[in-house]
Amino acid sequence: MLRADRPGPRTTTERRSTPPAPSFARRATLRRSLRLLGSFRHEQTDPALFYGGIATDTAELVADFYRDLTGRGLRGAIVLDVGGGPGYFADEFGAAGAHYLPVEPDPAEMHAAGLRVPGAVRGSGMALPFRDAAVDICISSNVAEHVPHPWLMAEEMLRVTKPGGLMILSYTVWSGPFGGHETGPWHYLGGEYAARRYRRRTGREPKNRYGVSLFEVGVAEGLRWAETAASPVVAVFPRYHPRWAWWLVRVPVVREFLVSNLVLVMTAQR
């Protein structure tokens, strides 16, 4: 396993880990980080631009880890995207030849971008409407912080993934710069306060409502969950950081503030 992927001193998780996945690490350059961070400011004004960039990057990330893990490309692989929203990732995975299926509980989100994704499923990540070992790859991007039981969702993702298949869970860390979403950076003074301040300033409810559709999820708790899960951890890294900054996930406390988005890469137990 890559040293920088390690969450801390040698742990049971590491002893159970599969070999390194260097392909994506080579892609994680400073130029990529700057490109992604630059696109964030377009999220509200030009979602297609923002999500297009994220979609390309996500498909590359998934393809790299899947190839490292199985020796295969995405062609023909069933990819389940938990909390896939309108299906912004559909085109990228489709272009790679994968069968892409978003699962999403909110019909408004499903139709938000006017995309038509064949096979889109309505359902919750915390009770996925799929049988065990149904998909080759199960991913979730920026969803775990929006559900009250993120680790139940993570367990569900592993359950529906075929043994030896790939599971990637990526979420926004509460104490990071983007943790408060549209109410940030005031979330550093508390989620309730940030929500109240947003209401006072804008006269409307934030879309992401603290305690309702926005929850505090940290790096340490993700690593703790991964440690106790029955499936091996392949890699753990900050999603938007260059490779040389991946060591941040190993530093308690600091990581909660500087790892804005944590990626847990696992393979379903054989």
Ligand SMILES: C[S@@+](CC[C@H](N)C(=O)[O-])C[C@H]1O[C@@H](n2cnc3c(N)ncnc32)[C@H](O)[C@@H]1O
């Ligand atoms: C910030 S969006 C992320 C969309 C997309 N995955 C991405 O990365 O661009 C969060 C999504 O999580 C969805 N969501 C909320 N609760 C969920 C649940 N229990 N199960 C699955 N998805 C959920 C929301 O409806 C929304 O579409």
